Amino acid sequence: MPLIELKNVSKIYQLDSVQVKAVDQASFSIEQGEFAAISGPSGSGKSTLLNIIGLIDVPTDGTVILNGLDIYKGIDLPKMKHIPLGLDSRLTDLRRNLIGFVFQTFNLVPVLNVYENVEMPLTLGDSPAADNMNRKERSEWLDFLIETVGLTEWKKHKPSELSGGQRQRVAIARALVTKCPVILADEPTANLDSKNGDQILELMQKLNRELKTTFVFSTHDQKIVNMASRVIHISDGRVLD
Numbered sequence: 001m002p003l004i005e006l007k008n009v010s011k012i013y014q015l016d017s018v019q020v021k022a023v024d025q026a027s028f029s030i031e032q033g034e035f036a037a038i039s040g041p042s043g044s045g046k047s048t049l050l051n052i053i054g055l056i057d058v059p060t061d062g063t064v065i066l067n068g069l070d071i072y073k074g075i076d077l078p079k080m081k082h083i084p085l086g087l088d089s090r091l092t093d094l095r096r097n098l099i100g101f102v103f104q105t106f107n108l109v110p111v112l113n114v115y116e117n118v119e120m121p122l123t124l125g126d127s128p129a130a131d132n133m134n135r136k137e138r139s140e141w142l143d144f145l146i147e148t149v150g151l152t153e154w155k156k157h158k159p160s161e162l163s164g165g166q167r168q169r170v171a172i173a174r175a176l177v178t179k180c181p182v183i184l185a186d187e188p189t190a191n192l193d194s195k196n197g198d199q200i201l202e203l204m205q206k207l208n209r210e211l212k213t214t215f216v217f218s219t220h221d222q223k224i225v226n227m228a229s230r231v232i233h234i235s236d237g238r239v240l241d
């Protein structure tokens with residue numbers, strides 16, 4: 001069973017008189033353990049696609065299946081004007097359990113240190129991962145992740161004291177902290193120089209190998225595309241064969 005399955009997924013933005021097809025009838029699936037890239041030029045729909053997979057954006061049509069669960073089953077997406085509250089809270093729950101996010105701009109909390117930033121998802125609402133660990137196990141898990149991303153010596157430092165590459169390492173550790181099966185990374189190297197970008201990709205590869213976490217990342221950088229074990233090409237919202 002694929003971990004992620006999209007069937008004829010579309011996201012159309014209606015702007016006054018024009019329609020923008022950000023994602024146009026996309027169909028593909030991603031198996032557990034893949035290290036997959038979504039590749040395409042700026043504006044081709046990469047972020048929209050990742051946000052749909054990550055349950056941040058709701059598509060205007062199609063089927064999204066995550067971990068065997070048909071997310072919008074029984075919902076008439078093309079006719080839906082607003083996201084009903086029940087669906088919204090269900091999406092939030094699923095997102096917390098299934099998905100870790102890494103963004104181009106890192107999105108760390110400036111007043112928290114490295115350790116606290118990584119811990120943060122465990123402190124938000126109900127987190128099954130948090131419930132399954134006692135205090136000692138939790139601090140060991142946090143130390144393990146911080147060690148794995150190479151930041152043990154920086155544990156007590158705030159994001160402003162770190163380089164871009166180090167900040168992205170914090171974001172990756174934070175994405176992994178809930179033990180979710182998939183990490184979605186939207187142009188994770190776009191704000192890094194090529195050396196730091198390569199190191200971030202190598203770290204993601206290592207985590208993919210060692211923790212078996214599935215990675216799906218977007219990029220318009222050909223060099224980074226070559227590091228993926230699988231590439232989904234997108235152009236004008238359409239997935240190319």
Ligand SMILES: Nc1ncnc2c1ncn2[C@@H]1O[C@H](COP(=O)(O)OP(=O)(O)O)[C@@H](O)[C@H]1O
Pocket residue numbers: 013015020021022040041042043044045046047048049
């Ligand atoms: N909230 C929005 N409202 C209107 N158009 C949008 C919105 N978000 C994205 N788009 C449009 O959808 C297309 C795909 O955008 P995006 O997914 O951000 O592409 P990429 O990440 O590949 O640069 C672009 O034409 C963009 O302008």
Ligand SMILES: [Mg+2]
Pocket residue numbers: 046047048186187
């Ligand atoms: Mg984008």
